[in-house]
Every structure is written in structure tokens, then in C-alpha cells.
Amino acid sequence: MAATNDEEILEGFLCPICKADLKSASQLTSHFESLHQEEQDVLKSLKEIFGKAKKIILNNDDTDLKETFDRALKFSYQESYYLNEEQTVGVCRSTTDYLKAVRGARLERYATETNKLLIRLDKLVCNMPTEPNQRKLHEQEVVPWLDGSSVKLCPNCAKAFNLTRRKHHCRLCGSILCHDCSLFLDIDIARAVVDPSAPHASNQPEQEITEKNGLRLCEHCFNLIELRKQVQDTRNAKTVLMTAYEQMRSLMDQARPAVAMYEKMCQSLFDGETTYNLTDVNAMRGRIGKLAEGIDLLSKQIATFPTDPGTRQARLQNSIRQAAAHYIKEDLLSLRKLPTEAQIEEVRRQRYERAERQIKMERERMEKQRDRMEELAGPSVSRVNNDDDDDNPLLEQMNIIRGYIKEARKELKFEEVAILEANLKELKKEYQLQKLSSKS
Amino acid sequence: MNVIQAVKLYITKMTEESGPGMKVILMDKDTTSIVSMVFSQSEILQKEVYLFERIDSHSKWDNMKHMKCIVFLRPTSENISLLCRELRYPKYGVYFIYFSNVISKADIKTLAECDEQETVREVQEVFADYLAVDRHLFSFNIAGCLHGRSWNQHHLQRCAQGILALLLSVKRRAVVRYEAASEPCARLAERVRDLLRREAVLIDNNIPFNGEIPTPQLLIIDRRDDPVTPLLSQWTYQAMVHELLTINNNRVSLAHLPEVHKDFKEVVLSSEQDEFYAKNLYSNFGEIGQTMKSLMDEFQKKAKSHQKVESIADMKHFVEQYPLFKKMSGTVTKHVTVVGELSACVTRHNLLEVSELEQEIACQSDHSKHLQRLKNLLSNAAVRHHDAAKLVGLYALRYEKHASNALPSLIEALKNRGVSEQLIKSVINLLEYGGAHARQSDLFGLQDAVKITKRLFKGLNGVENIYTQHTPLLKDTLEDLIKGKLRENLYPTMGGDDGAYGRRPQDIFVFIVGGATYEEALCVHQINQTYSGVRIVLGGTTVHNSTSFFEEVKAAMQGVHRTHTRHIRNV
Ligand SMILES: [Zn+2]
Ligand SMILES: [Zn+2]
Ligand SMILES: [Zn+2]
Numbered sequence A: 001m002a003a004t005n006d007e008e009i010l011e012g013f014l015c016p017i018c019k020a021d022l023k024s025a026s027q028l029t030s031h032f033e034s035l036h037q038e039e040q041d042v043l044k045s046l047k048e049i050f051g052k053a054k055k056i057i058l059n060n061d062d063t064d065l066k067e068t069f070d071r072a073l074k075f076s077y078q079e080s081y082y083l084n085e086e087q088t089v090g091v092c093r094s095t096t097d098y099l100k101a102v103r104g105a106r107l108e109r110y111a112t113e114t115n116k117l118l119i120r121l122d123k124l125v126c127n128m129p130t131e132p133n134q135r136k137l138h139e140q141e142v143v144p145w146l147d148g149s150s151v152k153l154c155p156n157c158a159k160a161f162n163l164t165r166r167k168h169h170c171r172l173c174g175s176i177l178c179h180d181c182s183l184f185l186d187i188d189i190a191r192a193v194v195d196p197s198a199p200h201a202s203n204q205p206e207q208e209i210t211e212k213n214g215l216r217l218c219e220h221c222f223n224l225i226e227l228r229k230q231v232q233d234t235r236n237a238k239t240v241l242m243t244a245y246e247q248m249r250s251l252m253d254q255a256r257p258a259v260a261m262y263e264k265m266c267q268s269l270f271d272g273e274t275t276y277n278l279t280d281v282n283a284m285r286g287r288i289g290k291l292a293e294g295i296d297l298l299s300k301q302i303a304t305f306p307t308d309p310g311t312r313q314a315r316l317q318n319s320i321r322q323a324a325a326h327y328i329k330e331d332l333l334s335l336r337k338l339p340t341e342a343q344i345e346e347v348r349r350q351r352y353e354r355a356e357r358q359i360k361m362e363r364e365r366m367e368k369q370r371d372r373m374e375e376l377a378g379p380s381v382s383r384v385n386n387d388d389d390d391d392n393p394l395l396e397q398m399n400i401i402r403g404y405i406k407e408a409r410k411e412l413k414f415e416e417v418a419i420l421e422a423n424l425k426e427l428k429k430e431y432q433l434q435k436l437s438s439k440s
Numbered sequence B: 001m002n003v004i005q006a007v008k009l010y011i012t013k014m015t016e017e018s019g020p021g022m023k024v025i026l027m028d029k030d031t032t033s034i035v036s037m038v039f040s041q042s043e044i045l046q047k048e049v050y051l052f053e054r055i056d057s058h059s060k061w062d063n064m065k066h067m068k069c070i071v072f073l074r075p076t077s078e079n080i081s082l083l084c085r086e087l088r089y090p091k092y093g094v095y096f097i098y099f100s101n102v103i104s105k106a107d108i109k110t111l112a113e114c115d116e117q118e119t120v121r122e123v124q125e126v127f128a129d130y131l132a133v134d135r136h137l138f139s140f141n142i143a144g145c146l147h148g149r150s151w152n153q154h155h156l157q158r159c160a161q162g163i164l165a166l167l168l169s170v171k172r173r174a175v176v177r178y179e180a181a182s183e184p185c186a187r188l189a190e191r192v193r194d195l196l197r198r199e200a201v202l203i204d205n206n207i208p209f210n211g212e213i214p215t216p217q218l219l220i221i222d223r224r225d226d227p228v229t230p231l232l233s234q235w236t237y238q239a240m241v242h243e244l245l246t247i248n249n250n251r252v253s254l255a256h257l258p259e260v261h262k263d264f265k266e267v268v269l270s271s272e273q274d275e276f277y278a279k280n281l282y283s284n285f286g287e288i289g290q291t292m293k294s295l296m297d298e299f300q301k302k303a304k305s306h307q308k309v310e311s312i313a314d315m316k317h318f319v320e321q322y323p324l325f326k327k328m329s330g331t332v333t334k335h336v337t338v339v340g341e342l343s344a345c346v347t348r349h350n351l352l353e354v355s356e357l358e359q360e361i362a363c364q365s366d367h368s369k370h371l372q373r374l375k376n377l378l379s380n381a382a383v384r385h386h387d388a389a390k391l392v393g394l395y396a397l398r399y400e401k402h403a404s405n406a407l408p409s410l411i412e413a414l415k416n417r418g419v420s421e422q423l424i425k426s427v428i429n430l431l432e433y434g435g436a437h438a439r440q441s442d443l444f445g446l447q448d449a450v451k452i453t454k455r456l457f458k459g460l461n462g463v464e465n466i467y468t469q470h471t472p473l474l475k476d477t478l479e480d481l482i483k484g485k486l487r488e489n490l491y492p493t494m495g496g497d498d499g500a501y502g503r504r505p506q507d508i509f510v511f512i513v514g515g516a517t518y519e520e521a522l523c524v525h526q527i528n529q530t531y532s533g534v535r536i537v538l539g540g541t542t543v544h545n546s547t548s549f550f551e552e553v554k555a556a557m558q559g560v561h562r563t564h565t566r567h568i569r570n571v
Helices: A025-035 A040-051 A065-073 A096-125 A132-142 A187-194 A219-236 A240-270 A278-304 A312-332 A341-377 A381-387 A393-410 A414-439 B003-017 B029-038 B041-045 B077-088 B105-114 B153-169 B183-198 B200-206 B237-245 B275-280 B285-304 B312-321 B323-348 B351-363 B367-378 B385-398 B407-416 B421-434 B449-461 B473-482 B518-530 B546-556
Strands: A092-094 A183-186 A214-217 B023-027 B049-054 B064-073 B092-099 B120-126 B131-134 B137-139 B175-178 B217-222 B251-253 B266-268 B507-513 B535-540
Touching: A096 A132, A096 A187, A096 A219, A096 B105, A096 B120, A183 A187, A183 A219, A187 A214, A187 A219, A214 A219, A240 A278, A240 A312, A240 A341, A278 A312, A312 B041, A312 B049, A312 B064, A393 A414, B003 B029, B003 B064, B003 B092, B003 B120, B003 B131, B003 B153, B023 B029, B029 B049, B029 B064, B029 B131, B041 B049, B049 B064, B064 B077, B077 B105, B105 B120, B131 B518, B153 B183, B153 B200, B153 B507, B153 B535, B175 B183, B183 B200, B183 B217, B183 B507, B217 B473, B237 B251, B237 B275, B237 B285, B237 B323, B237 B518, B266 B323, B275 B285, B275 B323, B285 B323, B323 B351, B351 B367, B351 B385, B367 B385, B367 B407, B385 B407, B385 B421, B385 B546, B407 B421, B421 B546, B473 B507, B473 B518, B518 B535
Parallel strands: B023 B049, B023 B064, B064 B092, B092 B120, B137 B535, B175 B217, B217 B507, B507 B535
Antiparallel strands: A092 B120, A183 A214, B131 B137, B251 B266
């Protein structure tokens, strides 16, 4: 944009709107105020410029220590305009149903296949003869083996069969494969897979699984069974870690309402109420302490379960401990201090005195009013309320506002009129209430 | 319209939907930043999220089936394939997947096909797709969004998606307006409009049309219209820290300081997690120093009466007596370190003097005086080369068309004081980037009678604070918009003006292509407080300080031939 990069010098106090020269700052301000009301913001900034004292950045005032302290700590940051809005979680869109539809259609195939294999596996391991030849017969009875006479190469690794590379069969699908391509499924594990309720075979330490104690399977069948086993494992695995963790969480769930209750009881004591006594609140405090100890103990236990350092599992256990320690420190150990018996006494005494005073004042007021009523009751009963009202501050206030309204009307400031009228109405209502209460 | 709250609500929702149990959150680089802007690690730990993993890390497979996995990713094709790999060999028991933006059906299908173990429980789009810097400030952390004056396509897409997400996250419809003179603004406005159209059903279903209040407005403007604001030294806490120490995702590195305590090598400055910071981020530097000193004195006084804090019992006791201490002591020490460094910078580099001249050049009009003082400062060895270049840049912009413009001699002066060629080139780049030819607004108030007079008054009556005279151009733009006076020919509405023009909007989103600044964030904060009912959220491709702004300008001017500075022959 071609700026008329001016440097033209403007002298004097020109009105920014009509460019009249007003000779002085104050004249300009008043001119502005009366003639250009719509430019309120400009006016405001003019006033600011004229009105404010110079303030510099390096503030050397020695403000009272205590005051600064309080001011710095008081959290007045939540300005009004943010509180106006109750914010709810933003827009979300779920595509879970679509995913499940696609996945379901696809997995159905696998599921039928896995089921077929499981039925076969069940038949295989149930009553399996130990004698090798009988076992072979049993296996072929359950799953017929493919005729391999025309197969020259292992279908999996494509190496030729010969004297050293002999043909074998997968016990679950009956397909042909070489020894190198075979995988062996531990028969004990196989039993566990088909009957998860059966007692788990004691894990033999690192025993190699061979033809003897295992089932020869092709990779495909092995994977399907392995997957099935994993799903079962996850379902059944309730490890020590899980148990300890759940216990810890349950203690935390108990601690939360306990702390809230404690705060409530404590506040009640400080307010001088008699709902709870010190012993109650102390007992509550003790209970929270117990819960904190329990959480502390369990989380320490979790942190020391044996794992290899640096693994995810180790990091998990550390994090749980860290979170628990933080929770104990922030939520359970930072409880408010209880008042002493003496403090409580003092608060209650003050509260009682306050109430006393209030009752006394009320009584005096009522009596005064009755006296007045009686005084006035003589000559002019009908005008009782009007005479004693001349000095009522509410009336005075109302008159002032009426004056404002008149002025605002004259200047056609109707928005102002509306606000003032509303105020006047409020005052009238208040005044009538006052009259009613003084009558009774 | 609190953007921090919006992101927090999404993340809380994610941690809650998966139910009780040990959780891990699996994220990418971007979503890690998004989350870390609004939650501290200890806050997330309290939500039973114990592990933070990156989808692109190549750590070894572990069986962690006892954990629930919350996946939070941007919907990029790279992330989809990484997630497929994860689902094929799942480490965790179940997966709750959240994408930070719209994801295609094809991608869901790909995921479904990989989920042979049926570990996925949820797939959702949540729209936490921006960095929530403050409650009214967001950024995409894109440095150098333009290349050769036009969008890097990848960045354009990122911004459009992010703005769509912003609107959805605070549940607002919006008409899109943009700076007419800026090509990049027009491109972004179009892209946002297209995305809004594509998601019309989602918007209609979730954000009911409210005829009672004026439609919120999204205003897209160009940094090139105000290249001055990012150049000025700052005196409010947040802005000053960013200018002198650089804030990156709410983190400030102090590792370069000698003798810095190991806890403060990197400090987190977040108004959500740090009350002192929240309270003081807009305070000026002097006030903060004072507050801090008082706090320290107070604490030391108290600490003296309770020296013995060794056992847990002692600690408990101490904390019971001074719950405030527990809250504040850590943060106060941190701020003491930061403020100490700022203060050292100010003295070391004559920043008060530099700032005073910057403000005067930006806000007043006195060529010969400014030139003289500028020359003096250039010969002052304590002034950093960076500040020297900044000052010359400001001068170049302010007096670009002045009859006695002395830019060549100032450049000579920069050369003489040993300023790098790179930095000198920045001055020229700046002029090409944001000179008079590139601006549609009256940045220096040279044409507007009101502004001219205002400036005159300032000169006559003195100013409130010589270091904070400047108000960003954004203030005028926003006030015009609030009053329904922002001109339709300069800031047209996408799809034509449907009567929205002239209606005073209450909810406003303003996005600066080329980056926003903390000074502008402060300005928006003040407007929000001044105009009741008005809520403005400011965003930028990034949040600049002067250093990053020079980089931005450099990227934007890459490969562009000099057309407006050819007469300056000594560069
Ligand atoms: Zn006038
Ligand atoms: Zn097989
Ligand atoms: Zn083979």
C-alpha cells in the first residue's frame, strides 16, 4: 500500500474528528465530550493520557511485605469472562462401529478355522496313547494325513525331500512339511488350551519340546493355537501385580470421600458449630492416616516386584509408586491442622456472643419502633408512615435517581434511562418492604 | 472458549473411557506436545496413566497384556502404518484409539484388518489438534510457514485441519473472513471453508445453530501486515521470557547458564500448573521482581524458625503449618532463577535504552532525533548485534518512504560493528517481507486523523510508560471487528457476506499466518476483559520472538528477488 509517509506536522490541539483547533487540552476534551459522543473509546484514551501519572517499569515502591505475599498467592487469575461459560467436552465422532463391522466379517473366517482346529486338538490329546505306533494311528484317525507320494518339495520352504529331508505331517491339518519347517506344541499346553479349567501343568524348566512330548504342527496351525492361548492367558492372568494394584486403588477410593468428610468436619469445628466434636474429627484423621500407610505399603511392594531394570514393566512399577507417593503427599498428608480445644472454645464463645448481640439489637429496634408507633398513634393515625419518612435514605436516593432520569431523558440517553428506571424500581420495592416490616 | 480447557477435557475423556486399570498412552511427536501443553506428568499419573510411549520408537516387544493402551495420534498415513504394526503384534491388552482429526474410512478399514486379535475397543476422532498455549492462545509450532511468499503445502494443510479442530473443540460454527491483500490468507480461508463444508453433517449434528447470537467469526490475517510487533523488546513476564530465553512448548532451557541448579536446567512455565506464573504472566518486570523478593524474605523468615526438616514427621509438621510453603517454595525458586537471568540480560545488553528507542520509533515520529539516537546505540558495544539489527529493521520499516531515509548508512554502521552478513540481510528481508508495499493497514497510523492526534498528545503530555507505548495493530483490527466496522472490502467473508457484516460478533477466532506474539496475546486478553460478552481466541502458525521472526521472514523470502530494496546497494 502506498503510504503517504507523511511527516506532516500537526500543531496545536486539533480535534481528531472535526480537526478544529481547540487551544488547550482541557478545552479539547470538553469539546470532544459534548460533540463527538459516539467516539467513546477515543475519548476514553484521551482521558487516560491526560489523567494518569507517569508510571515507570522499574517499580521501586516498598510495599508491605505481608501484603505482597498475600497478593502473590491469592489466585485471582480466573477472570470473570472465563467463568461465564460452562465448557463441555468438544465434538467427538466414533468410528468404532465401522471398525467392528469390518473386523467382524474378516475374523469370522479365522474363528471357524480355529474352532475346527480346537475340536481336533481336543480329540488328539484326549486319551492319547503313549506308545509311538499306537499314537501315530490315533493321530491319523483324528486327522487324515495328506497323501504325499506326488509331493517332491516341502510346500513351506520349497526344498526337495530326500533321505535326509524326510516328509512329515502336521497333526492338525494333515499337510506335508519338512522337519525344519515343523513346530512343536507342548502336549501339556495343548491340554490347557482345550480345557482352560484344568489345573495348569507345572512348568517344566526349559525342557526342549520334541516329537515325544509335543505335537508336530505347521506354522499356520501353530500360530492359530498360540493366538488362542494368548487370549486365554490374558483372561486368566491375575498376577500378583494386578492384585496389589487393585488393593491399592481400592484404598485410594476409600480415602477420597474420607478426606472430603474430614475437611467438612474440620470446617464445622472452625465455624464453632457443635455438630462434631474434636474426638470425631481426630478419629477421621486417624483413619486417613491408616489408609495412607496402606497405600504407601502396597505401592512400595509394587515397586519392588522383581523385573529387569529398564524394561517397560520396571518403568510401570516405578510410575505406580511415584503416583502413589504424590497422591499421599498432596492429598492425604496436606490435611488441615485441627484446632485445639481452647481454640474451639474461643470460636464457640464468640459465635454465641455474636448471636446474643444480634438478638439484643433486634429487640431494641422493635421496641423503638413500637414506641414511635404509640407516639404517632394519637392525632393522625392515617398518615403514620409518611411523616417519619422524610429522612429515609431510600427516599433521598430515589429522588436523586429521578433527577438523573430526567437529565438522561433530556439528552436522549435512553439506554441509561432504562437502567436508572430499573434501579428506581428496585429501590421502590425495597422501600415498600421496609414499610411493611415496620408496620408489623 | 478456553482452549486449554478444551484440550484437557478431551484428554480426560480419553483416560476415563477406558475405565479403571493401569494405562499406557501411545502418542506421536505432535500429540505428545499437545498433551504436555496442558497436563504435567504427575497430573496424568493420577489418571492411572503410568507409561508414555511413542508410536515411532523402535523399542523391543514386551508382553504388557495387563495394561490398557490409550492411543492418541494425528491421522497421518505414517501413523496409520505404525499403528497397524502395533495392532498386528499387540503389546497391550486392549486399545482405545483416538485420532486428533478427521480420519478416512479407508484408514479405519486398514486398521480393522490388522486387528486380528480383537484388541481394539474404541476408535474415535477427538479434535485436540493444536497446541493450547494459553486459555486464549493456540499455535501449531510451525517455523517458517511460507516459502518464497507462498504456503508450504504441508503447513497449509496442517493449519486448516488445526483450525477445523479448534472450532469443533470449542463447539463453534464460524464464518471465515480473511485479509484480502494476502494470498496466503485467502488460500487458508478457502481450505478451512472446504473442510467445514466437508464436515457439515458433523457440525450440524453437534453444534446447534443459534440464531440468538451473531455467528462467531474466524478472521485470518497476515503477519506481513504488522512486521513491527514481533521486533519489539517486551517487558511483561511471559513475553520477556520468550524474547530473551525462548519458550518452547511451555518449556524454557536454562542449561546454558553457569552454575544453574540441576532442577532448573529446563523449567516448565505453564499457567495451568504454576500459580505464580499464572498470576504474573502479564505483570511487568519490575512488579515481578518486587513480588519475588518479598516472597523470598517471607519464606526465609519462616524457614529460620523451623530449621529441622529431616524426618517425614518434620515434613508433615512443616507442611501442616505452612501449606502455602509447600505450594509455592518450588515454583518461587524456579522463578527466582528465571527472573535473575532476565535481569542480567537487561543490564548486560542495555535493553532499557534499546527498548525505549524501539518504542519511540514504532509509536512516534521524529526522524532526525531517532536517527541520531539509533546511531549512538549502534556505536555502543554493550548492545547486541541482534538488537542492533532489530533497531535498524524498525527504522527501515518506519521511515521507508522518508525523504532523508538513511538506511544505507545505518547498514554501513552495522557492517562496521561486525554484524554478520546474515543478520544484515535480515533487515533487507524484513523490508521485502513487510514494507509498505506488503501492508494493507495503516500500521504506523500515518493516515488516520485520530491516530495522528493521539500520537501528538503522547508527545505533548508524556506517556504512561515509555517502554510499553506500543499497541499492536491487532488491537485496532479486533476493535473494528467487535464494533462491526471491519471493512468487508479489506476483510471479505468466504462465500460472500450473508448479513454477518455489521453484526457485532461476540466469539472471535483470529489466526495470524506467519505467527502471533505474546504481546498480541496480552492485547487479546485485555480486550476480552474490557468488552463484556466478547471472547477472542488468538492463534498463529507459531508464537514468535524476534529471533524466530527473523527466521520466519528469511524462509518467506527464500528465492524471492529483491524488488523494493534494490536501491540499497551496500547489501
Ligand atoms: Zn470536533
Ligand atoms: Zn497344519
Ligand atoms: Zn520345509
